[in-house]
Amino acid sequence: MAEKILMKGNEAVAEAAIRAGCRHYFAYPITPQSELIEYMAKAMPKVGGTFLQAESEVAAINMVLGAAACGVRVMTSSSSPGISLKQEGISYIAASRLPAVIVNVQRGGPGLGNIAPMQCDYFQATRGGGHGDYYTPVLAPCSVQEFADMAPEAFMIAEKYRTPVLIFADGMLGQMMEPVVFEDEYPPPADSSAWALGCREDSGRERHIINSLFIDPYELKEKTEILFKVYDEIKKNEVRYEMYNVDAKPKILAVAAGTTARVVKSAIDDLKEDGMEVGLIRPITLWPFPYEAIAAAAKNVESVITFELSMGQMEQDVRLAVAGTCPTSFVGKAGGVVFTPMEMSGILREAFKS
Amino acid sequence: MAEKILMKGNEAVAEAAIRAGCRHYFAYPITPQSELIEYMAKAMPKVGGTFLQAESEVAAINMVLGAAACGVRVMTSSSSPGISLKQEGISYIAASRLPAVIVNVQRGGPGLGNIAPMQCDYFQATRGGGHGDYYTPVLAPCSVQEFADMAPEAFMIAEKYRTPVLIFADGMLGQMMEPVVFEDEYPPPADSSAWALGCREDSGRERHIINSLFIDPYELKEKTEILFKVYDEIKKNEVRYEMYNVDAKPKILAVAAGTTARVVKSAIDDLKEDGMEVGLIRPITLWPFPYEAIAAAAKNVESVITFELSMGQMEQDVRLAVAGTCPTSFVGKAGGVVFTPMEMSGILREAFKS
Amino acid sequence: PKMTVDEFYCKGCGLCIEACPKNVLALADRLNAQGYHPAECIDQENCTACTMCYVACPDGAITIEK
Amino acid sequence: PKMTVDEFYCKGCGLCIEACPKNVLALADRLNAQGYHPAECIDQENCTACTMCYVACPDGAITIEK
Amino acid sequence: MKTVARRPQGLTDVRLTYCPGCLHGVAHRLIGEAMEELGIIQRTIGIAPVGCAVFAYNFFNCDMIQVPHGRAPAVATGMKRSRPECVVFTYQGDGDLAAIGTAETVHAANRNEKIAVFFINNAVYGMTGGQMAPTTLPGMKATTAPYGRDVEDTGFPMRVCELLSTLELPYYIERVSLLSPKEIIKAKKAVKKALTYQKEGKGFTFVEMISTCPTNWGMDPLKSRDWARENMLPIFPLGLFKDRGKADGEKKG
Amino acid sequence: MKTVARRPQGLTDVRLTYCPGCLHGVAHRLIGEAMEELGIIQRTIGIAPVGCAVFAYNFFNCDMIQVPHGRAPAVATGMKRSRPECVVFTYQGDGDLAAIGTAETVHAANRNEKIAVFFINNAVYGMTGGQMAPTTLPGMKATTAPYGRDVEDTGFPMRVCELLSTLELPYYIERVSLLSPKEIIKAKKAVKKALTYQKEGKGFTFVEMISTCPTNWGMDPLKSRDWARENMLPIFPLGLFKDRGKADGEKKG
Amino acid sequence: MKIRILCAGFGGQGALLIGKLVAQAGMMEGKHVTWLPSYGPEMRGGTANVMTVISDKPVGSPIFTRIDVLVALNQPSLEKFLPQVVKGGVVVANASLCKETEAPEGVKIVMVPLTSIAEEVGDVKVTNMVALGALLGYSHCVKPETIEEDLRHMMQKKNPALLSLNLAAIQKGMEFK
Amino acid sequence: MKIRILCAGFGGQGALLIGKLVAQAGMMEGKHVTWLPSYGPEMRGGTANVMTVISDKPVGSPIFTRIDVLVALNQPSLEKFLPQVVKGGVVVANASLCKETEAPEGVKIVMVPLTSIAEEVGDVKVTNMVALGALLGYSHCVKPETIEEDLRHMMQKKNPALLSLNLAAIQKGMEFK
């Protein structure tokens, strides 16, 4: 088995991306993701890859658009305010049917906010913060290992469906070190020759055009419907989630993503010792969201509680899933204050009382 | 009664804003909102106001931030891709607790899309397309008259709660002409002297600071909770919607906003002649959304149908409102193809059959 | 020399006419499919194939042979 | 002349010391609340109130009187 | 009989969507000719802006992409750095390049990205119906400058060549005009040089072309060319601003 | 005994959060002094950037706002045009002003907005931990240029004064340094002139200050000043680039 | 009562103004009206058209796919929109630029040499006014007096000459049988 | 078994490295470990601290508010974090920079003149290594051998001199009673 390395999440995801064959990276510095861009700056030249610090996040996402259009594996990363600036570009990348990976190491918002870990860009990530009818698959890691593993996974999804994919991390995941193991082999990039731009002197193929302008409403309608057929495929094939203690006939179902879910798990173990059973569903793909899994689990519990590092965003998806079959509640924290295991146990014990 | 004027929606909303005392406008051209910026260019100088064409939408929203911080009534407008570029700025304006009015004359998306009327920026508008925990009130007009009336209304809400307010229009509303009547008087701007930046030589007041950086998580948490208390107030006081034929014991409840709702109304009248009763709830504020009204109405119908010029966004809010009390369905159109009255009647007649 | 205008492209802007040192070009009375009066050479003999019309044409409608 | 350093602001960067033509400044041995060795005037007599130290100070910690 | 001039292979056989007499068409043809003459059609990627030339992806006979308003130089950067074997060019209007795209333009130039930028200056936002551009002339009317551009309020026309020429590394910068066959022939040389340097992988090449907008200027094609000559050329002087190829040459020779 | 020098009223009594010996503090003091001397503290609005100076709203004793990264000139435009009676200044670092804020900087200058821009050039992104800036020197190491800035790959240091000087209308542009008391005294004159012109409502005034970043350069304060003198001044020559006030003066006189 | 009027022609022919004057008149007569032009880059050289609805009840959609009255100032417009005209519908076609076309059953096509009449009246620019006249003659969507009142109101002072030219054109259009 | 270790000090004192070496060793011993530093602009001049967790079970939160082992390299750190130390907890304080402080009940404070010892060993820079030694002496979160193995692995080749210096410092720290 490959060796364990103690690494920061920001570095681990960068290393994994490079090992997975990503050779193009464009980004702009921002705390708390800067170790990612700095790692790329060091590592890319060593593998003959392209590292370029863009003049802004807007430029960075458009550099990504250009590289993606040429069919290469390309990544960018930023944190909340920077991701907001990328929204027009992401909408174009989605509309142009191009694969790309975008990492958001979230910080506190709105505005300049702060650099503490949060999950308050959930709506933006899962509802297409940009304009128009589109979605992007969103992967939410809960550990440095999973953060790293999601780089190759994100590229595979991006290439399979020709869509931008978001990795939804937070400042804590970016900054913390945990042991990581890298695969020796990662699947190679998918063949893009059927649509990518480039030199056609040898192939002599027809010229390729990449475009998101469809001035005739009926044409745009058709293109959009094709796009949504792809989304149906993604919903069918790519929903990912983790169940924890759900088979123990829990009275309460907790739903939490990312680092928050880790704290819930400790609390679940804690309560178990006192014979109080709580189940957890941790959405790993925030879009597509595991509606069915939660709906099914909700049928067998007395209530569902959503935990988020925000004032309540994912809880809407949970309510859409539960659709009234049992009471739901929400516990959130704003500002980048995180849940402590003790506190979490307390909240769940309370829930048991009622 | 004041005289009726035949006007384009883009011009009417601009004229109303000026009559309501808006003297500062910053924007960047984009179809189909250009008549708005062009009207402002003509009219502002005549009333001694400020019109400035910014170098970009990003610059425009930040000019708005500056003017808003000085406590003056300020407006900007754009269309879908341009609104995406404003997301960081809107998040800052919301976080800085500043009043401002932003008009989105929507076009087809994603990407460059086209310039046909759509409602596919609904998620972006109602879920904070920018980063962080925030919302903006969203007003959705269905006629040129209402579009115009919403300018002063938006300013009043913006100032009362110190929040940016979005007017959610579309290319059809912007381009079409209908008769408009303007009030002779509009309420004056609210007093901003308690927080606005400016000259304090006379008042000798303490210096004012406007800021969205709260590096201490507990401070940002507190600020966010204050912000959400304001949102609770808005939810309590500002929910607006129109009911049509809902008291006729309809078998089906339709939910539609903006121009789509007009087509639904003609269809409702059409079906009424054949004794088929359909009710309509037209959300006028998309955020805060009329959850209660729809929940109540849903209790007395067999099913709820949501109509949108998109692949389905508002329908999530409708499902959240209905919360499983009756079946819901969605009928949407992508690409900027609009509903015709005939087609709409057909859809509703079908619904009656089943 | 032979100067020909491809009606499919021509928008009757007249820039070629202005460009021709020999004044052998003019707009036709007829309209083309797009509703424009296409340019045409009314005196091929005197065309010197200097290509000035071609250079001026924004729509790539002109071919010169000799 | 009197040169005084406000310990509250001083970060012991030493730029004032370098600036003083009379070499009458030095860092104190003690630490201030922020854990810096504040600058101080070790020889007020020879201070000419030329204000060079004040000009050099990034933290607005210096007052000169005469 | 042999053909001495015909529509170049660098253009597709699609009819251009520009207004009658619009010089966008001339700029297109020059690029199409240069690509054909240099034999690079098969390895060139063109970038269409948002502007009247947004449809350029239908007109240039090479691989094409249509990108967000003003961001073409950033997109070109991403392309050139992933496909160094390709010739990459952007085609941009004054609103696209000198307003919303200012940062992308300046930084691509400052990095000396190995791309060609063709800048069509018609002193107006054509596609959106005649709004003021950064290049709109003093006193010139536009839909967003209905009383004529007031320099005191909105600034002086931006001279992009002059601006970029202060940067250290850009390889080639020239301003030409498309207002007569003579000028077009000069312009052709500049366009070809810009693409030749790309073929040779030299660096950032920038050609500004003084053009017209008969529709939004409200003039017929002929009149608009004269108007541009009288009013634009004094403010946008033609000429070579930078040619490190030449410089290098001189050094060598 | 009378006070000949003391912390200016233009600064609050809050301790600056800059690292020991960081010349941001000197720049702050000069602006604070100038505001006091011109008696404009009560009618000045200052704009804090995103950068180490993000906390400037705690330090300047006038009305203050903290704005999005790079957009200060746009915010200032909105403010000045709604409060013409106020003096409006921005305080920006090289990343803020010359990278992400390039378009806002260039266009505010081109419109000759009646605002003062203070540009602190320390050749690095200080706040975020030492990434490369557009002004980073050739070969200089930064966390995103770990092998030293390669001008072939990332371009040459941007000279903003030179760039803006090509524009027609900007009223006053000067580059000064903060590397010694002598230079600081010169810098003070420039800062005061920039704000004096604002008080008189003249136009766009821009003062670039060559500064240091001891922390990210990994040098002590003294060493970093010397390093800046040796390495930055050759690439960023000090001097007056534009002063229409002077010109006007000469015309008059 | 609800009338859906579509006016179409080449860019410069002024089709949009026809629709606007009718909508304006409808409004003055207390009707509900909407006016929606084609917009955007399609304008480039293409044809311009405008949809006008005049109704006693609030207008649902300003966009319609079935036409009660079509004014076609050129051949392309006639070809494009004729199929959408409903039974009982009227078509005013510009005989000067349109070929004789056989009418779908229940549809009445009136060929009026709009351009030539306009030239007679004194200026091709008033082709659209002649068309407006013809429209008023064959469809009774609004009263001619209202249109005249509106035009007087608009031009009396600014440009009396143009006013009488327009009125003359409208007259000629109405008189054409 | 789960140990929460917090190391804090002035910027340059190398508190973060102490945590990292412990976490690294924990990992090598097959434990679950997390390491989370304070980050961002607070660094400016301020104090740096790092939270390290070593556990048999997966670690829930890398952030904790109750401390099992505190290493305080300076006075501010001692003052700030001492209240969070749990009953049975251990505190290694830098006697060279910290005042004698009375221990909350159930908490053991060990005052070690880290800086001076480091100077003795030959370089104040290894203050953190002395602290690490003391930590290993008083808490048995990881085996000293593992730390040594790790350090050898890291430095043997690159810098044997530094290695022995570090090992000496750790030794001295462990020996201090």
Ligand SMILES: Cc1ncc(C[n+]2csc(CCOP(=O)(O)OP(=O)(O)O)c2C)c(N)n1
């Ligand atoms: C983000 C964004 N903002 C604005 C627009 C609207 N828009 C399209 S083209 C254009 C300007 C076109 O002017 P120019 O670049 O000079 O090109 P021209 O049409 O004159 O050739 C604008 C503002 C857009 N499509 N996207």
Ligand SMILES: Cc1ncc(C[n+]2csc(CCOP(=O)(O)OP(=O)(O)O)c2C)c(N)n1
């Ligand atoms: C939109 C956005 N992008 C990036 C950042 C992260 N960021 C904060 S400050 C900064 C650069 C600071 O450098 P500079 O402007 O030179 O100021 P300095 O700290 O050197 O004084 C960056 C990239 C941000 N806060 N917002």
Ligand code: SF4
């Ligand atoms: S220049 Fe070209 S398009 Fe214009 S008239 Fe001549 S041939 Fe036709």
Ligand code: SF4
């Ligand atoms: S080739 Fe020369 S001479 Fe012949 S038609 Fe063209 S311009 Fe006239």
Ligand code: SF4
């Ligand atoms: S310059 Fe100022 S801060 Fe630095 S040591 Fe002297 S007094 Fe202290």
Ligand code: SF4
């Ligand atoms: S005032 Fe001059 S002489 Fe006195 S301490 Fe300061 S620098 Fe030295």
Ligand code: SF4
């Ligand atoms: S609008 Fe102007 S620039 Fe655009 S195609 Fe027409 S003439 Fe050319």
Ligand code: SF4
């Ligand atoms: S990081 Fe650099 S610029 Fe920022 S405060 Fe410290 S020394 Fe100054």
Ligand SMILES: [Mg+2]
């Ligand atoms: Mg233009």
Ligand SMILES: [Mg+2]
């Ligand atoms: Mg800097």
